[in-house]
Amino acid sequence: MLSRLGRSGGTSVRSFTKDVRFGVEARSLLLQGVNILANAxxxxxxxxxxxxxxxxxLISPRITKDGITVAHNVQLKDRRQDMGVQLLREASNNTNNNVGDGTTTATILARGIACQGMHALRQAEINVQLLREGILEGSRAVCEALGEMSVPVDTIGQVEAVAKVALNGDERLAELIGDTILELGESGVILLxxxxxPVDEVKIQEGITLPLGYCSPFFASKSEGKTLELGNCLLLLTLAKIEQAEQILPALQLAKVREQPLLIIAQDFSSDLVKILVLNHLQGRVQVxxxxxxxxxxxxxxxxxDLALAMGAHLLEDATWLAELSEGDLGEVVLAVVDAKETHLLQPIKVNEAQVEGRIQHIRELIDEAVTDEELDRLKTRLxxxxxxxxxxxxxxxSDxxxxxxxxxxxxxxxxxxxxxSDGVxxxxxxxxxRCIPALDKLPPARVMEHQVGREIVRDALRLPxxxxxxxxxxDPDEVLRRVLAGNGNFGYDAAAGEYGDLLVRGIVDPTNVMQSAITDAAGVAxxxxxxxVLITEQPIKRKIPKNQITQDLAKLVGM
Known part of the structure; x- marks a missing residue:
């Protein structure tokens, strides 16, 4: 509690105390937030x-069936309940960061484990740390059982089956993803x-495509469709801003001697230089x-x-490097296609495969460490x-x-x-x-009672998805559970068709690693x-809004 003396000589008091809750009350408040998030x-x-x-x-509402998007948008006014939301959200975030899917499953499992754990604590005197060890032990056993039942993905049909489940049964979109992967291969890069x-479409780009075209439309003035094609083309790559023709004279002379066109990709060009290059091009001296x-x-x-390595060229850092240019500094491609918006470089002729592979591996490592969606998209484009x-x-x-x-x-x-x-289904x-429940039942007898209670908590949570x-x-969910548990192997319930059968045959599968990540993250957080x-939160502070009408309207607009 702090106080200060006001200018008028009176004393005004401002409280910085925190709200502290204990035991059953604390867990009950957390559980209220957990249930709200999990239900959503x-x-x-x-x-x-x-x-x-x-x-x-200030913009249109967003409609989604993506679990992680829903989780990120649940925020409760009661800070104690919101603590439960934040902790449960951690389970879905971990799963999303690790495998990019399975966030809804992780949230449901985490809620189930948390609820059962709190219930166990109300029933008897239990060592909470031993209980947590039992829960984590049960989750590890489930992960091992999932790994044993996993089958590899060998066909595009299986790929489409995985995509179809993630797309909530949309077969046409699943086929579109399958066709794209068939075209690109397993390691292909797909951007969204x-x-x-209103129509979905896929564009496959072969070779390397840059999102910038020629500096002047006059480079393509003699071509049909305003597209310039340069066959057996030399490439000059530099980070310099080229101001004068003398700076690239060695490259122009080399292109003229070899009777090959020249494509120059540089940081920038002066307007006078562009005019000179266009004139050279139109007069047929050097196709550039x-x-x-x-x-x-x-x-x-x-x-x-990246471009220099992929094209077998040397990246010239500045104008000094341009003056010392040699034939080995230039790259070469079978075809370069340039229009007003894009530049396509196809079939490089001289490439150091080891260096390219090293660069690809480096970019993949950066992708694994990427934090933001923007960074991830940029790295995937480079890859x-x-x-x-x-x-x-x-x-x-x-619509949007x-x-x-x-x-x-x-x-x-x-x-x-x-x-x-990568990991099967x-x-x-x-x-x-x-099908992992028998694996928990076959575990050796628990050394302490809390470990057995933890296993039972995980066992019950496995029914929830x-x-x-x-x-x-x-x-009727109870009837579905009864019939699926009575079966064995791949026998399960096809919710889309409302039928029972072999789920692998029906193409209803989940990636193994997604399921393992979901139960691991759920058990850890729950x-x-x-x-x-003990639950400690800040006391709510009532915002003071000025009484004039304009600020009151603005406050209402932002929810204050």
């Missing part, structure tokens, strides 16, 4: 899951962008074209270094260029809301497919978790939630 996220699970509509300040039309390097600053340097081929899926829709929702699903599907290809629909999918499909004894 669980509504999206399965092929018949519901949409969630999210308000966005919003389309300006000038293109500005993409990006700015350090991003530009990295992308130009696609280095590999010489990439695909862009343009996601269409009749629809495009946003479909893009979320596409993104989940691409992550799921990537993980499935297990039966979907929550069936894989149900199948139960939630069935409930969202509008059928066991901390369940064993919380």
């Amino acid at each position: 996220v669980a509504a999206t699970l399965g092929p018949k899951g519901r949409n969630v509509l999210i308000e966005q300040l 962008k919003e389309s300006q039309s 074209c000038a293109v500005k390097a993409p990006k700015f600053g350090e991003d530009q340097r990295q992308e130009m270094q 696609g260029r280095m590999q010489g081929h990439m695909a862009t899926i343009y996601v269409g829709g009749t 809301l629809e495009i946003s929702e479909r893009k979320d699903r596409f993104n989940d599907a691409l992550h799921a497919v990537k993980v499935a290809i 297990v039966p979907g629909g929550g069936t894989a978790f149900l 199948c139960y939630t999918i069935a409930r969202n499909a509008g059928v 066991s901390l939630l369940a064993t919380t004894e």
